[in-house]
Amino acid sequence: MSYDDNNIFAKILRGEIPCDKLYEDEYALAFNDLYPKAPVHILVIPRGKYTDIADFSARASAEEIAGFWRMVAKVAEDKELPGEGFRTIANTGVNGGQEVPHFHVHLLGGQALGPMLAQAA
Secondary structure (H helix, E strand, C coil): CCCCCCCHHHHHHCCCCCCCEEEECCCEEEEECCCCCCCEEEEEEECCCCCCHHHHHHHCCHHHHHHHHHHHHHHHHHCCCCCCCEEEECCCCCCCCCCCCCCCEEEEECCCCCCCCCCCC
């Protein structure tokens, strides 16, 4: 999969589309999800052009990787998620449910989240 410069997260990073920004630094941007699936639902995206977690892991610098995951941890801590627990999700590819071809992590919390996946019928 090649990177699409016109994906919604690329447009958010360029300031072409607004977001409910929580934190940003030279490595990442964190903002509230427009369609939350839990009381706390935050997206964290790296500033670099990475399609998914495999691409990010293979091509990002050590500084970018550390900076990104530190942002994820900072957001979780600032939202007081570690105490009761939270979920971190990085959907990858079509079968993984990835909707935007820019690597991102969902932080979900603020309530009991239930089973990881719906039970197959």
